[in-house]
Amino acid sequence: MSDELLEGYARAILRALEDPDLQEALHTYVPGSEERVRRFLESRPDIVQLAREVKAIKEYSIAHMDELIDEAMRSLKSVNAVPHYAADAREARELALSLVGRGKVVVMSKSMTAEELGIREALEEAGNEVWETDLGQLLVQLEGGKPMHSIAPAIHMTVARVAQLLRDRLGLDVSPSDAPQQMVAKVREFLRSKFVSADVGISGGNALAAREGALLLVENEGNIRMVTNLPRLHIAFVGVEKLVPTMLDAFKVILVQAAFAGLYPPTYVSLIAGPSSTGDIGHRRVYGAHGPVEVHVVLVDHGRRAAAKDVVLREQLRCIRCGYCQFVCPVWGQVANNWGGSTYGGPMGVNWTAITEGVDRGAALAMLCLGCGRCDVACPVEIPISGILADLKRRFTSSL
Amino acid sequence: MGGGGSGRLLFTGALYQLVPYIEGTVELLRSLERAEGVSWAALRAARVASRRLDLSLLVRPDPELVEWSRRVLRSMARLLLASGAEFDYVPELSDMYSGALLRDYGMAEAFRRHAERVVRAVRSAGYEELIVVDPHTMDTVTRGYQEVLGEGLRAVNYMELVRPTARRGLAATVHDSCVYARKLGIVDRPRELLREAGVNVTEVSRSGRWTYCCGGPLEALLPSLAQAVAATRVRELAGAGDTAITMCPICYVNLRRASRSSGVPIRLLDLAEVIGGE
Numbered sequence: 300m301s302d303e304l305l306e307g308y309a310r311a312i313l314r315a316l317e318d319p320d321l322q323e324a325l326h327t328y329v330p331g332s333e334e335r336v337r338r339f340l341e342s343r344p345d346i347v348q349l350a351r352e353v354k355a356i357k358e359y360s361i362a363h364m365d366e367l368i369d370e371a372m373r374s375l376k377s378v379n380a381v382p383h384y385a386a387d388a389r390e391a392r393e394l395a396l397s398l399v400g401r402g403k404v405v406v407m408s409k410s411m412t413a414e415e416l417g418i419r420e421a422l423e424e425a426g427n428e429v430w431e432t433d434l435g436q437l438l439v440q441l442e443g444g445k446p447m448h449s450i451a452p453a454i455h456m457t458v459a460r461v462a463q464l465l466r467d468r469l470g471l472d473v474s475p476s477d478a479p480q481q482m483v484a485k486v487r488e489f490l491r492s493k494f495v496s497a498d499v500g501i502s503g504g505n506a507l508a509a510r511e512g513a514l515l516l517v518e519n520e521g522n523i524r525m526v527t528n529l530p531r532l533h534i535a536f537v538g539v540e541k542l543v544p545t546m547l548d549a550f551k552v553i554l555v556q557a558a559f560a561g562l563y564p565p566t567y568v569s570l571i572a573g574p575s576s577t578g579d580i581g582h583r584r585v586y587g588a589h590g591p592v593e594v595h596v597v598l599v600d601h602g603r604r605a606a607a608k609d610v611v612l613r614e615q616l617r618c619i620r621c622g623y624c625q626f627v628c629p630v631w632g633q634v635a636n637n638w639g640g641s642t643y644g645g646p647m648g649v650n651w652t653a654i655t656e657g658v659d660r661g662a663a664l665a666m667l668c669l670g671c672g673r674c675d676v677a678c679p680v681e682i683p684i685s686g687i688l689a690d691l692k693r694r695f696t697s698s699l
Numbered sequence: 700m701g702g703g704g705s706g707r708l709l710f711t712g713a714l715y716q717l718v719p720y721i722e723g724t725v726e727l728l729r730s731l732e733r734a735e736g737v738s739w740a741a742l743r744a745a746r747v748a749s750r751r752l753d754l755s756l757l758v759r760p761d762p763e764l765v766e767w768s769r770r771v772l773r774s775m776a777r778l779l780l781a782s783g784a785e786f787d788y789v790p791e792l793s794d795m796y797s798g799a800l801l802r803d804y805g806m807a808e809a810f811r812r813h814a815e816r817v818v819r820a821v822r823s824a825g826y827e828e829l830i831v832v833d834p835h836t837m838d839t840v841t842r843g844y845q846e847v848l849g850e851g852l853r854a855v856n857y858m859e860l861v862r863p864t865a866r867r868g869l870a871a872t873v874h875d876s877c878v879y880a881r882k883l884g885i886v887d888r889p890r891e892l893l894r895e896a897g898v899n900v901t902e903v904s905r906s907g908r909w910t911y912c913c914g915g916p917l918e919a920l921l922p923s924l925a926q927a928v929a930a931t932r933v934r935e936l937a938g939a940g941d942t943a944i945t946m947c948p949i950c951y952v953n954l955r956r957a958s959r960s961s962g963v964p965i966r967l968l969d970l971a972e973v974i975g976g977e
Contacts, residue, residue: 309921316927326931334904629912629928667921669928670803671877671912692805 302699304663308638312667315637321455325632328454333626336561346558350679353555356548357617357680360540364607367509367542368598374512378573379586380594382512385416387601391536392421394597395501398534401426403498406490406530408516408523409433410503411449411620412599413536415642415655418501430493432522434486441468445642447635449622450560455635490522500526500591504537505556505619506549507596513546513572514596517553517565524569533571533591538599540607540616546570552619559621559679606654611690615650617680622647624674624684630667638667646674646684653691659698665691705785708821709776710829710854712797712836715768718948719760721918722956767969768948774975775832778861786830792820799835802843803916811847818844818852829854832971834878834885834947842882858888858946858970863896865976870899871968872939874932874954875910876947889946889970896974903939911935914957915949929957937965946970 315321340347360367368384375382385391395418399405405427407419419440422429431437435453439446441464446452453461459475461482466473471485502523506515514535516523527533543549550568557565575590586592606612625631625645636644640652640660649668653661665688674684779786787793798813817840821829831837831854845851873893879885886907893900905911914928933954936943943965945951951967958965 312921312924316923330935337909627909629914629931630917630924632931633924633927666805667917667924669877669912669914669916671916672881673877673909673912676881676908689805693807694805696805697807 304660305666305695308664308667311637312634315634320457320460321635321637322633324455324457325635329626329632332451332561336559336623336626339558339561339563343558343563346555346563347679349551350555350559351681353551353619354617354680356543356551357619360543360548361607361613361616363544364539364542364604367544368539370509371507371512371542371596371598374508374510375573375596376512378512379576380512380573380596383595383597385536385597385599385601388416391416391597391599391601392418395422395534395536396425398532398595399425399427399499403427404493404496405429405499405501406432406493406497406526407436408500408502408518408526409436409446409452410501410536411446411642412503412538413501414446416536416599416601418536430490430497432490432494432526433518433520434483434522437486437490438464441465445636445639447637447644448625449620449643449648450562451622494525494529497526497530499532499534500528500530502527502533502535504535504541504596506543506552507537507541507598508546508549509542509544511546511572512596513549513570515546515549515553516569516571517557517562517567518569519562519566521567524567527569527571528575528590531587531591532593532595533574534595534597535571536597536599538601539603540618542598555679556619556621559619559623559677561623561626602654602656611687612650612654612658614682615647615654615684615687617682618647618651618678619680620647621679623677623679627673627677629669629671629673638664640664646688647678647682649691650684650687658691658694662691662695662698665689666695668692705787706826707784707786707828707830708824708826709779709786709788709793710797710821710831710836710840711772711794712799712831712833712840713794714797714799714833714836715772715948716794717796718768718952719762719764721949722761722764722952764952767951771948771969771971772832774969774971775857775861778864778971778975779830779857781864782861784830784860787826789824792824792826795820797836797839797843799839799843800919802839804920807847810843814844814847818848818850821852827853830857830860831855832857834876834883835949838878838882856883856885856888858885858892861892861974863892863974863976865974866897867973868897869942869973870901870940871942871944871973872901872903872936873906874903874913874936874943874945874950875906876945876950877910877912879946880908880910889944892970892974893944898944898973901939903935905935913945913947913950913953915947915953918949918953925953926957926960929953930961930963933957933961933963933965937963942966942968944968944970944973 438453447455462475575588577588631645643651649664668688801810841851914925917925
C-alpha cells in the first residue's frame with residue numbers, strides 16, 4: 300500500500316513539473332515572495348522576538364489542549380455563542396448540514412480547516428448555493444482543484460487562466476489583457492450580490508482565546524468581515540490547535556502569522572466574541588443588531604488530539620499556517636501543493652496530512668522531501684519541520 | 700600517511716568517490732521514472748544506490764568525474780599535509796561509506812547496523828577523531844551516529860585545519876551546502892579560505908543559512924524533481940557570475956548535470972581545487 304501511495308504522489312509531481320502554466324506562475328512569483336518576507340523580518344527584530352513568545356504560547360497550549368477545550372466551551376457560552384465539538388470530519392460536516400439546512404445561500408471565507416473537512420462540498424451536495432469569497436479560494440473553487448498555498452491558494456494560476464475561469468464559470472466580462480484591478484472590480488460586483496443575499500457565513504479562525512471565547516481572524520481583502528457580519532448566522536470551524544489561553548495571546552499569534560505571511564501590517568483584524576447585540580432600547584439586551592444573531596463555533600479535532608500525544612507530530616501543532624515554509628521550500632517551489640495530500644502540501648502540509656489523513660499518507664509524501672532544512676529556518680515558531688518529515692520517512696520505510 | 704598512530708584518521712566516507720557512479724545511476728533512474736508499464740521501484744533503486752558494489756555492476760562511471768573526484772581528494776590531502784596536520788590514511792577504514800544515504804531515506808535499522816560497523820572499525824583501530832571532507836559524511840558520523848547509537852564519532856572538517864596553498868585571481872560565487880550551512884553552521888570558514896586565496900567572493904541572495912538545495916537528496920528517488928530544483932539553483936548562481944564554488948560532491952554533480960541539461964553555462968569548482976591550486 301505504501302509503495303502505491305508513494306507512486307501516486309510521485310506521478311502527481313511529475314505531471315506538475317510538466318504543467319507550463321504552473322511552472323510559469325511559480326517561477327515568476329515565489330523567489331520574490333521569499334525575499335520580501337526575509338528582508339522585512341531582518342528589519343523587524345521585535346516581530347522575530349514576538350514569534351519566540353508565540354512559540355512558548357503554542358507549546359503551552361498544545362500541552363494543555365484538553366483544558367483549553369473545556370475552558371473555551373464555557374467561555375463561548377458565556378458570550379452567547381454556541382460551542383460545538385467535532386471529533387472528525389464526518390461530525391463536522393453533519394454539524395454544518397444541521398445548522399445550515401438546505402436551499403440556502405452560503406458565503407465562506409477562506410479556511411484551510413473547512414477545506415480539510417469538506418464543508419463546502421457537503422453543503423453543495425445538500426442543495427445549498429455556496430461561494431468562496433477570498434478571491435484566490437474562489438478561483439480554486441471555480442477550478443475544482445485544491446488550494447496550492449495556505450495564504451495564496453491560487454498562486455499556481457497565470458493571469459490568463461484566471462481570466463478564463465472568471466469568464467467561463469461566472470460569466471464575467473473579462474479578458475486576459477485586463478489589468479488585475481479590472482478583474483477584481485468585476486469579482487467584487489459579483490460577490491457583493493452574494494454577500495447581501497447570504498443566509499449563512501462560514502469562516503475558519505486564526506486563533507481562539509479560551510478565556511474570553513473570542514475568535515480572531517486576520518485578512519487583507521475585507522471579505523471575512525462581510526462573511527462574518529452580514530448573514531444572520533455565522534459558523535466558525537476552528538481546529539483545536541488554534542486555542543490559546545488569552546485574547547492577548549491570540550493577538551500575538553495573528554500578528555506573527557501576518558508578518559511571516561508577508562502581509563504586515565494586516566489590513567483587517569476581526570475579533571468576534573458572540574453574536575451582535577444592542578441594549579439601546581429600554582436598556583434591554585437584544586441579540587442580532589447589524590451582525591449575526593447566532594454565532595456557532597465548532598472546535599474540530601480530526602486527528603489533532605491524537606497528534607498531541609505523538610512525541611514527534613505534536614510539534615507540528617504549533618503551526619500558525621503562515622505558509623512561509625512553503626515559499627522557501629525547493630520542492631514546493633517546483634510543484635506547490637501538488638506535493639501534498641488532499642488539502643495541505645509543502646513541508647508543513649505533508650506533516651498536516653499525516654495528522655489529518657493518516658500517518659501512512661504523510662509518510663509516503665515525506666519520502667519526497669529533500670531534507671534541506673530551509674523550512675526549519677523559516678518557521679516562526681521553530682517547528683523542526685524537516686525533522687518531523689525525517690521521522691515520517693523512517694515510519695514509511697519501516698512499514699515496507 | 701598510513702597507519703602512523705596519529706590518533707586522527709582522514710575519513711572520506713567514500714562520497715567523492717561515489718559521485719561518478721551516482722551520475723550514471725541517475726540517468727538510469729530517469730529512464731525508469733517515465734517508462735510505461737515499469738513498476739515504479741524507487742525505494743529499491745535507493746537501496747541499490749546505497750551499496751557501491753552493486754552499483755558498480757549497473758552503471759559505468761563517468762571518467763571525467765572519476766578524475767575530478769581524485770583531483771579534489773588529492774588537493775585536500777595536499778592542503779592538510781601543507782598545513783602540518785597529522786593524520787593517518789588507511790584505505791579500508793578511510794574510505795568506508797558513512798551510511799548517509801540510508802539515513803536520508805529513513806532506513807533506520809540498516810543505518811544503525813552500518814553505523815555500528817563503522818564505529819567499531821574506527822575505534823578498534825585506535826582512532827579518536829576523524830578528519831572529514833564533505834558535509835554529508837560529517838553530519839552522518841557525528842549527529843547521525845549520535846541519534847542511533849547514543850554516541851557519535853568526533854570529527855573535524857578539513858577546512859578548519861588548512862590554509863590555502865594557491866593564490867587565484869578569480870571572481871566566484873559560493874554555493875553553500877545545505878548540510879554545512881544549516882545543520883553544521885559552517886558558513887564563514889569557506890569564505891575566509893577563498894578570500895585568503897585571493898578569490899573575489901560574490902554572494903547570491905540565497906546563500907549561507909538561506910542557501911538553496913542542489914536537488915541531490917532526491918536524485919535516487921525522483922530524478923526529474925531533483926533536476927528541476929538543480930536547474931533553479933543553476934540559473935540563480937549563473938545570475939551572480941560565471942563561476943560557482945561548491946564544497947559537496949553531491950552539489951557538484953547535480954549542478955553540473957543541471958547546467959548541461961538546461962543550457963545555462965556555469966563553471967563549477969570544488970573549494971579544495973581552488974584553494975589547493977590544482
